[in-house]
Amino acid sequence: MDDEQRIAAGFAAGDEHCMEDVYLRWRPLVHSLARRSLGDDREAEDVTQQVFLAAWRGRGGFRPGPGGLGAWLTGITRHKVADALEARTRRARAATAAARAYEEFAPRPGARTPPAPEPERVLDRVLVLGELARLPSAQQRVIRLAFYGDLTQTQIAARTGLPLGTVKSHMRRALQVLRQSLEARPLPAAR
Template sequence: MTTTAETAVDAADQAQETFEAAFAQGDDTVFRRLYDEWGTLVHTVARRALGDEFEAQDVTQQVFVAAWRGRAGFRPERGNARSWLLGITRHKIADALAARTRRTKLVAAASQSTPHELVTLPDGLLAQQAVDRIVIQHELDRLSAEQRKVLRLAYYADLTQTQIAQRTGLPLGTVKSHVRRGLHLLRDNLAHSLR
């Protein structure tokens, strides 16, 4: 004979299974409930690991975006939603710590290549500009020589594509291709390096 407590536990387990199955199928109201139920826990874990409120908020958002995008991979039989979300959280925290390390290295490199006063301004704007210059320069160096030359003429010398074609002797179509492909490569490389 089952007790009232056992019946309540079975009902709760069944409700949780129904909830998790609906989430895996893409029910956005269930996703909202998932966030309401576990968002605070995810945020707390991220804040404790990172020691920074803004990074913790960012990680929390990334966790739930990843959960929504990866919901088809959620398998309730392997573990509950809480465990799954905490697993995603651990990965996103590791990514945030790696990005922090990369930023620290870039700031250190910027401080060696720019006057110390520029790096330590309270608003951080000039420090960020120095880091941005170093990152973009690094990514430009990864492009082909012709793409690099065309992009530098376009953005540093502020020349039009027609003027670049005249100055370099390259056909206008080639200049346009170099600009377009070079910008796509820069965008993809920058997105990858800032993850």
């Protein structure tokens, strides 16, 4: 058994010393691939850490084959780079939407309008609207009528023809989902 096979076998078995060897041996390759794909050293370093963390957690799925551990790590790197590029795109879209919304609310010269909301509030609004769009349509409708239509639950029941208990259930479930998803989602950092 050569050195690479010994390291791969130890890694798959959960030997932490072999994990250190894997990191030292393949970190330059992983970082280089990430850096070339992302064009940003800091993002490449984050992806490199994610790759080795994912490899360690998923080591039970490693099967020696052509290319060995290096090929397996390269595959994980490709997936993590794709995730990073997708996250970058989401951040850019959110920032663009926030900028558009901010411009929409910016005061016009000579117009008597309330002061424009701060960019952070506009971005919060964009995130809330995005999460709201993920709700089932009945819950979305109840939330929109309550918050944008300024209707009480009784008024919503009368307008939609839904029983009051159903309106209350939709409202409660929707607010729980929104709270959980917004708490779990960090505010995107502008780059």
